[in-house]
Amino acid sequence: xxxxxxxxxxxxxxxxxxxxxxxxxxxxxxxxxxxxxxxxxxxxxxxxxxxxxxxxxxxxxxxxxxxxxxxxxxxxxxxxxxxxxxxxxxxxxxxxxxxxxxxxxxxxxxxxxxxxxxxxxxxxxxxxxxxxxxxxxxxxxxxxxxxxxxxxxxxxxxxxxxxxxxxxxxxxxxxxxxxxxxxxxxxxxxxxxxxxxxxxxxxxxxxxxxxxxxxxxxxxxxxxxxxxxxxxxxxxxxxxxxxxxxxxxxxxxxxxxxxxxxxxxxxxxxxxxxxxxxxxxxxx
Amino acid sequence: xxxxxxxxxxxxxxxxxxxxxxxxxxxxxxxxxxxxxxxxxxxxxxxxxxxxxxxxxxxxxxxxxxxxxxxxxxxxxxxxxxxxxxxxxxxxxxxxxxxxxxxxxxxxxxxxxxxxxxxxxxxxxxxxxxxxxxxxxxxxxxxxxxxxxxxxxxxxxxxxxxxxxxxxxxxxxxxxxxxxxxxxxxxxxxxxxxxxxxxxxxxxxxxxxxxxxxxxxxxxxxxxxxxxxxxxxxxxxxxxxxxxxxxxxxxxxxxxxxxxxxxxxxxxxxxxxxxxxxxxxxxx
Numbered sequence: 001x002x003x004x005x006x007x008x009x010x011x012x013x014x015x016x017x018x019x020x021x022x023x024x025x026x027x028x029x030x031x032x033x034x035x036x037x038x039x040x041x042x043x044x045x046x047x048x049x050x051x052x053x054x055x056x057x058x059x060x061x062x063x064x065x066x067x068x069x070x071x072x073x074x075x076x077x078x079x080x081x082x083x084x085x086x087x088x089x090x091x092x093x094x095x096x097x098x099x100x101x102x103x104x105x106x107x108x109x110x111x112x113x114x115x116x117x118x119x120x121x122x123x124x125x126x127x128x129x130x131x132x133x134x135x136x137x138x139x140x141x142x143x144x145x146x147x148x149x150x151x152x153x154x155x156x157x158x159x160x161x162x163x164x165x166x167x168x169x170x171x172x173x174x175x176x177x178x179x180x181x182x183x184x185x186x187x188x189x190x191x192x193x194x195x196x197x198x199x200x201x202x203x204x205x206x207x208x209x210x211x212x213x214x215x216x217x218x219x220x221x222x223x224x225x226x227x228x229x230x231x232x233x234x235x236x237x238x239x240x241x242x243x244x245x246x247x248x249x250x251x252x253x254x255x256x257x258x259x260x261x262x263x264x265x266x267x268x269x270x271x272x273x274x275x276x277x278x279x280x281x282x283x284x
Numbered sequence: 285x286x287x288x289x290x291x292x293x294x295x296x297x298x299x300x301x302x303x304x305x306x307x308x309x310x311x312x313x314x315x316x317x318x319x320x321x322x323x324x325x326x327x328x329x330x331x332x333x334x335x336x337x338x339x340x341x342x343x344x345x346x347x348x349x350x351x352x353x354x355x356x357x358x359x360x361x362x363x364x365x366x367x368x369x370x371x372x373x374x375x376x377x378x379x380x381x382x383x384x385x386x387x388x389x390x391x392x393x394x395x396x397x398x399x400x401x402x403x404x405x406x407x408x409x410x411x412x413x414x415x416x417x418x419x420x421x422x423x424x425x426x427x428x429x430x431x432x433x434x435x436x437x438x439x440x441x442x443x444x445x446x447x448x449x450x451x452x453x454x455x456x457x458x459x460x461x462x463x464x465x466x467x468x469x470x471x472x473x474x475x476x477x478x479x480x481x482x483x484x485x486x487x488x489x490x491x492x493x494x495x496x497x498x499x500x501x502x503x504x505x506x507x508x509x510x511x512x513x514x515x516x517x518x519x520x521x522x523x524x525x526x527x528x529x530x531x532x533x534x535x536x537x538x539x540x541x542x543x544x545x546x547x548x549x550x551x552x553x554x555x556x557x558x559x560x561x562x563x564x565x566x567x568x
Binding site for chain 2: 122123124141142171177180181184185186188189190191192193194195196197198199200201202203207209210211212214215217218219220221222223224225226227228229232233236237240243244246247248249250251253254255257258261262264266269270272273274275276277278279280282283284
């Protein structure tokens with residue numbers, strides 16, 4: 001199988017590593033708008049060669065679009081245009097974006113819509129670029145396929161095989177539920193981490209030694225604040241409505257807890273913590 | 285050296301493990317109000333024996349008070365009373381609490397104040413109880429000694445030796461700066477995690493499958509929400525003033541970021557993230 005990867009960052013690069021060593025991909029070509037990243041991806045050995053986007057589509061059976069979501073909308077449409085123009089009915093394109101609504105809308109009436117599969121592998125780290133790529137990144141994690149009824153069964157089956165090679169558990173969901181759910185379990189965590197980091201960094205302007213005290217608790221809560229703006233700005237913009245709603249719900253919870261503390265309401269503080277402790281059954 | 289540990293949980297238990305195997309402690313006796321915990325601490329081998337609080341003080345050169353901060357205020361005072369009553373001038377008592385103001389006030393005028401050292405080893409996990417105790421928990425972390433001028437140089441020197449055996453880096457600070465700093469770098473992270481967990485758990489009541497999507501990002505931001513109410517309720521109450529102030533600063537940051545998202549203000553979103561990224565130089 002020939003695989004083309006457009007966007008050679010953390011996700012595209014990590015897919016390249018595992019698809020190759022697990023023999024799903026015979027040959028991998030890549031595209032990256034950033035010349036340094038493109039050269040690094042070849043040097044690290046993620047891809048066999050970097051080519052133009054058109055060549056990449058021409059040479060590949062499956063095209064993986066792994067660029068930030070604002071760019072992905074355009075790239076997926078261009079790839080489908082090329083499928084149509086060249087009469088390629090067997091090729092499949094997939095994206096890996098964290099918000100799905102806008103690509104869904106942009107591709108909705110495309111003649112080749114059936115050859116596009118909307119996916120979101122729920123895996124990642126706070127690092128970016130081809131040097132952030134890791135083996136086994138996707139193992140045992142969940143991958144969402146969104147609105148699978150819009151893709152041809154054959155295209156879906158091929159992409160499921162690809163995620164099978166990545167050891168992911170595939171789950172199906174509508175585009176709109178996907179975007180609500182990810183607002184809760186991923187995007188909100190990022191809003192929080194960025195805000196926490198800025199709160200403490202602001203304080204640091206007055207007190208130089210504040211970070212001497214930063215222990216493991218802070219590092220884990222603020223870890224996502226290292227995530228980069230190129231990836232996250234378009235996510236926040238595209239999933240705006242859900243994220244605003246979820247953030248408001250969160251602010252209300254923080255405010256409620258803050259008020260219990262201000263009131264020295266021991267019962268309320270304790271029951272808020274006890275309720276939160278139920279998260280133990282979800283995360284290990 | 286004979287060590288007495290009052291409170292055989294995560295911190296007390298982890299200190300026992302390393303103080304013994306690094307030969308700082310020849311014998312360790314312990315006290316725990318919870319009978320199951322006390323019995324487990326002996327069975328696991330954290331302490332040689334469990335005894336009454338009075339016997340513990342009588343038998344030990346250094347007494348470590350490792351109970352939640354509301355109880356610690358009373359225990360430290362009782363230990364100092366016993367020092368005074370028995371005329372023991374060589375023994376030293378230390379606490380390990382995450383807020384220092386109230387113990388400082390309660391002990392301020394005690395005749396044996398010089399024999400008490402206020403400490404806060406900045407290490408831990410979200411688990412509790414003697415079974416949560418770990419070797420090497422304190423290695424390379426920071427321990428604060430607060431208001432060291434209130435303790436005798438000899439007492440401080442002994443406690444520094446103890447933290448040296450735990451491989452901690454000792455830092456000195458006033459009680460009031462300590463409580464402000466920990467509000468920023470530890471207590472706020474806990475407020476946030478509890479509120480995040482409750483926000484998502486509330487949503488789960490309507491949508492059963494929301495946690496299928498919970499990926500690594502969520503787990504790290506919500507990890508601290510597993511922390512227990514017995515330890516954290518008194519911390520929030522004792523450090524109320526600082527925590528309320530810091531939480532307000534955080535809410536304002538979240539609100540600012542939320543507004544930029546609602547306004548689709550790309551420049552503002554991007555610069556908020558770029559600023560937050562400066563946290564990279566602090567946390568690894």
